[in-house]
Amino acid sequence: MDFDLARQLAQENGTKIVLFVMDGLGGLPHPETGRTELETAHVTRLDRIARESACGLTVPVALGVTPGSGPGHLALFGYDPLVYNIGRGALEAVGIDFDLQPSDVAARGNFCTVDGEGRITDRRAGRISTSRCTEIVDELRRIPLDGAQIFVEPVREHRFVLVLRGEGLSEEVADTDPQAEGTRPLPAVATKPSGEMTAALVNRFVERSKEVLRDKQPANALLLRGFARRPEWPSVPDVFKLRPAAVAHYPMYRGLARLVGMQALTVGPNLEDSVATLHENWERFDFFFVHYKHTDSAGEDGDFERKVAKLEEVDALVDDLVALGPDVLMIAGDHSTPAVMAAHSWHPVPFMLRAKNTRQDECDMFNEVALLKGSLGTFPAKEALPLAMAHAGRFKKYGA
């Protein structure tokens, strides 16, 4: 839904909406059984909720498009992921709780290994440990740079974030990462004239980093990509008149939630922790995004059985979400991560919305096949929040 329309229709009332996101929820059949992860799992509570819900499947970005975590979540927050796109560097920075300012430019960094000729032999520097990454980063951030303040922050293993802060910085700088081995890192080049000063600063930083990295084998060089600023987007409170909170443990999802104006609450890694946090904060907010990571991790690892087990773990606790008594409970995924693909995929994602005044349908189980019988059909994920707003009585009538 267009944000101007949403702003025009949205009204406050006392209702509460919970968006529960199982990361990488959707799956594909196991070659031996012909059943997906959800069809295999024993999820009787989710099945019961399906019978009480309007059911369907969401398309996160567009038919055939495999979303990253950013677009997958932004769509569920009501943002068209083809319009509201965030650069990789900015996503990486907000994803580690870095307080990115509007004028900052962030890039994603990789340590890599280069040979005597300067050619890349390992783009991931043997996946050095996170603690080693932290040590090296600590030296890099002491590099003095005229014209901008620099921040270098460890992420995980060989990955870090570089942030430049100063006047006149631009994201119009091409990657120094050639994304291939056997070739040299590229110099930073401006993609528009406005990027020239920033490119020059980056090149000076890279040049100085060589002295630091010379003795840090296998992390003896670095690659930068995805130069980006923090996007300035309309916020969920502004557009939908909601007081939104994120109940997410992993920094990436907390960062995404903050980008759209949610308050990121402190919470542990497990679903029990999320339920406890919901209880503690129930009165303070009227929209809760609850993130569950483990389904995606199992899918990414290609571990069908573990993904089944994680779905059953959710099933064991899902009635705790129902028991909170939200006016609208959405059970959704940001994208599919079929274990048989061991990767994100483009397949539509299981979805159900439990509220009063839902249209009944013949969907009686929560899985990819049964949900095709749902009254919501297969629909764009960005329409999920408008649907929830309607069911919560938070949208006025359109037109006389």
Place this chain on the structure above:
Amino acid sequence: MDFDLARQLAQENGTKIVLFVMDGLGGLPHPETGRTELETAHVTRLDRIARESACGLTVPVALGVTPGSGPGHLALFGYDPLVYNIGRGALEAVGIDFDLQPSDVAARGNFCTVDGEGRITDRRAGRISTSRCTEIVDELRRIPLDGAQIFVEPVREHRFVLVLRGEGLSEEVADTDPQAEGTRPLPAVATKPSGEMTAALVNRFVERSKEVLRDKQPANALLLRGFARRPEWPSVPDVFKLRPAAVAHYPMYRGLARLVGMQALTVGPNLEDSVATLHENWERFDFFFVHYKHTDSAGEDGDFERKVAKLEEVDALVDDLVALGPDVLMIAGDHSTPAVMAAHSWHPVPFMLRAKNTRQDECDMFNEVALLKGSLGTFPAKEALPLAMAHAGRFKKYGA
């Protein structure tokens, strides 16, 4: 469908299309039986037509959006209701058969009650009778106003329409209705500089009206809202090359039909009257919009049983529409009005299209659940007329 495309494809032929609109058609399950109004009603003829039709559900405006009568009908006439929006004042004026001119500005008026301090104590003036409203309006329209001709027309109970006619009038005037009691009516204020002259005229009219209303307790003041001009839209004859007629008894729907270039035929309030009017005018037109109001009225009143009875009343006569032999018969609704909500709602609306060359499907009954199995799926209501045009052989091939 984009109107440029429709104009390019449309061709005349001898076929006839009937669009039968049951107002507020869609429903929700009764809490005791779990069955909607349509599932409860005995509608064997509609069920048979469903087996002969391409079936589906329409989304009037967008997912989660509850339409007013205007957007709900405009969509079925092929107009994107997010593009073709009509202001409340203009809709109210055309809705009482007022011949609104392109340069007129219309506002919806309410009589209200104010106390000795001028504060509103009843926004609806105790819902005075329509005849009393007519008497008061008769005095108001004699108010002389330099700079514009004024028309004041009764609508129903405490509601009336004010129309200003003259040079340089503008709809850029904010409501004088504060939409709250305990506060004074607002002065008319221009929302853009171009509205200043009109706002001044409105304020002079309101000032003069005080003398008339002083002794009209409880209707001792008036409120105005929704200042709007008549929209100038492409017409159905122009875009779709149809000769369209409206068979609608209620002024609002006649007005909407005329706004898109239909001829509004004289007809009584019941479906028998509509069938008779269709017979009389069958040769004169090739598109007929037939409006049936009573399903919506019952839904709005929260009267589940009466809505069921009204659906059965339609079922008893629907074969008279089939017997006319239209090349395409659409059975549709402008929006859902579930009796359990006693209000318009956002839920998709039952739809079927009976014609030769329809795609078969497994939908064998005309209700919200069975229609989910239809070959048309859940689709935007504004695409219904293009679909009908295709089935009527009235669209040429696109491209070589």
